[in-house]
Amino acid sequence: MLKLESKIALAKFTSIKIGGIASQFYExxxxxxxxxxxxxxxxxSIPFFILGGGSNLLISSQGFEGLVIRTTKLTNITQIDDTRILADAGVRLPHLAKFAANLNLSGLEFSCGIPGTVGGGIIMNAGAHGSSMSNLVEYINIFDLKSQSIKKLTKNELAFEYRKCILDSQNEVVLNACLKLEPGIKEAILAKIKINEDYRWRTQPLSYPNAGSTFKNHSIDKQAGKLLDLAGVKNLTCGGASVSAIHANFVINIGQASSSDVLELLKKMQDSVWQKFNIKLHPEWKTLGRFENTIQDIWG
Ligand SMILES: Cc1cc2nc3c(=O)[nH]c(=O)nc-3n(C[C@H](O)[C@H](O)[C@H](O)COP(=O)(O)OP(=O)(O)OC[C@H]3O[C@@H](n4cnc5c(N)ncnc54)[C@H](O)[C@@H]3O)c2cc1C
Known part of the structure; x- marks a missing residue:
């Protein structure tokens, strides 16, 4: 018998610390x-949502009438052979990077500052420092809700692209992933991790709750952060939500921000870039719950 909980506040399960109550919750x-x-x-008949680290997610302050299934207690990691590891969907990427380093395995250094899980990292094809999950995935096991069966999908079948893959979280749920790494030297791998972590502390507002990059890059030479900076949005504030002074593509929660504050701010950011460059930026974040109509304008 699975133990479902009722009426659980979701804000604490997101990196930006926003989100109302889920009617049902299971870990x-x-x-x-x-x-x-x-x-x-x-x-x-109840809707459901798979929640990983909640680090790429805006949850409505009005909450979610449905079941949230949070994966972060699925934390098994197995070394399959010299260079392959099998990690459960809920394993945090920074933990996995350090686990691999201790096995003298290199490849995950890029992910040490990405506070998501293996499942969320695959759905989003999380990436940084010139690499991404798509470079490491050999295969994954999913639960296919349509056929009610477990399926194995290889990297090619996942059709990875910039910040996405073929999977639809409402139908295909990541159970675990086999990653192929390269032999390396623990000390060198840990040194690279430290360089990447230090870089993030210098360039991102990590002392405030945030959900990472808000908008996707328009193209390689038109990065969202640069366009937003040139459009002058740094420090723009709506209620408890503000554009970081350190990085114009980061929205920070400066205290009690609601999802409405964030939507209002996102609309202003998007409009500013549109007015200056005639470019519509598209949000990288996923959303959960009931929102006001502006959400269609912003995500549409
Ligand atoms: C400070 C900071 C820095 C960041 N830096 C980066 C960066 O450099 N590069 C980058 O790409 N991202 C970055 N992010 C964004 C985020 O960490 C990644 O997108 C991450 O992969 C999201 O994983 P998650 O587990 O938090 O997913 P969540 O936010 O919980 O969910 C995201 C989506 O994945 C789905 N999902 C989660 N787990 C599963 C599963 N097991 N099966 C099916 N669907 C699932 C959810 O339903 C949702 O649709 C950053 C975020 C923060 C806060």
Missing amino acids: PTNLDDFTQCLNNLKDR
Whole structure:
């Protein structure tokens, strides 16, 4: 019998610390319970959402009438052979990078400042410092909600692109992933991780709650942060949400921000870039819950 909880506040499960109440909530601690829960969804009319680290997500302050399944207690990592590791969907990427370093395995250094999980990292094809999850994934196991079965998908079948892959979280749920790494030297790998971490502390507003880059880059030479900076949005504030003075593509929660504050700010950021450059920026974040109509303008 799976133990579902009722009326759980979601803000604390997101990196930007915004989000109302979920009517139901479940945290599986192993893959059997996870798949059993997913299997039970076929009999339910209630909507559901798979929550990883909540680090690329805006949840409505009005909450979510449905079941949130949070993966972060799925934390198994197995070394399969000299260069391959199999990691559960809920393993945090920075932890995995350090785990791999201790095995003298290189490749995950780029991910040490990305506070998401393996599952969220694959859905988003998380990347930084010239690499991304797509460079490492050999195969993943998913639960396919349509056929109610577990399937193995190879890297090619996932059709990775910039910040996305073929999977739709409402139908295909990542259970675990096999990553192929390169032999390396622990000390050198840890030194690279430290350089990447230091770079982030210099260039990103990490002392405030935030959800990473707000908008996707328009193109390689038209990065969202640069366009937003030139459009003059730094320090723009709506209620408790503000554009960081350090990085114009980061929205920070300066205290009690609501999802409405954030939407109002995103609209102003998007409009500023449109007016200056005739470019419509598209949000990188996913959303959950009920929002006012402006959300269609911003995400549409
Ligand atoms: C300070 C900071 C820095 C960041 N830097 C970067 C960066 O450099 N590069 C980058 O790419 N991103 C970055 N991000 C964004 C974010 O960390 C990544 O997008 C990350 O991959 C999201 O993973 P998550 O587990 O938090 O996903 P969540 O935010 O929980 O969810 C994102 C989406 O994935 C889905 N999902 C999660 N787990 C599963 C699963 N097991 N199966 C199916 N669907 C699932 C959710 O339903 C949702 O649609 C940053 C964020 C922060 C706060």
